[in-house]
Amino acid sequence: MATSAESRTRAYRWRMPVAWWLKSTHYTLYMVRELTAVFGALWAILFLAQVPLMKADYAGWLSQMRSPGWVLFSFVSLLFVLYHVWTWFNLMGSVLYIRLGKSPIPGTAINALMFAVWAVASIVIALVVATPILVG
């Protein structure tokens, strides 16, 4: 009878297939989620890189911001960032464990609170940005 050590040396070593992330929708969505961070970071870096141009040549900067390539890239990045936010906020309910007295706050309530804060923050920022444009 083979000993435990013998069995191990003769065991078949399993290897992770390269395309493991295509095996299930869940794995693929995880990879998409990880990719969203790249788009978010790339958009922020490219935007910041263009800031000096805003001061030097405002009209040039504005036309660059309105170019179809940049608008498309921004739109795609926005979709990725929104997906990232969605996954991040949904995670909060299972990460934060807060017991108030005898019962813990339900994860769904924490998730809902995150989305509510996000909505309020978005409205406030939109108003701050939109007011000078609307008022002129």
Add this chain to the structure above:
Amino acid sequence: MAERTIGLSVTRFRPGEDRQPVSQTFTIPYHDDWVVLDALQYIKDRHDGSLSFRWSCHMGVCGSCGMMVNGVPKLTCAAFLRDYFPNEVRVEPLANFPVIRDLVVDIDDFMHKLAEVKPYIIRDDLETAPVGFGHEFRQAPEEVDDYRQFSMCINCMLCYSACPVYGMEPRFLGPAAIALAHRYNMDSRDQGRNERMPVIGSSEGIWECTYIGECSVVCPKNVDPASAIQRTKLATTNDWFRSILMPWGKR
């Protein structure tokens, strides 16, 4: 009426003889109240007595019969044939583990990791505490609720099999071991948190996890190991900030 049948494609591996696992297909009678484990036992009884697989309780408690069923880690005692019929069912050994024979995998790595996280109550005063009625370490129901979910783990290792991080980096402590460590860290009777933290907080511990979350999806007991790992990340981060802001304070 002709007897209904179902095909089972089962992984076979004979150590020392086969270079790599191969699949063998068996056609067996179909019963809608049979689970995959029943089918494997039928094959072992009627077709090939050398087919090797682990099982014990046949009721989702022992955690022995975990295998890949159509590519998904499942307890074969809880995977009904009727959910796959009339299609063929593919049964493979748990992914991410070395295969010893047929559907039997080497679980030593998990056993070592489990021992490393000290999954038991640690008390400084266990030797000196008075024993007997009225002197037990009491716990309120809400304190039990703090860890109950994580205490449901049956060590079936489906979560390890579903975890791509463990598949790529076998040094990763893994979902179940961390969930069980968290279970004892959250126990109001336990005083062993500082003893567990060096293992859990190491680079092979919680920080390897990138929250894929499949461990919680496949868990047959709804333990949610992914949540335990993220909560532990939060707790260790809090510890770190506290040690910076209040270096004189006890962790």
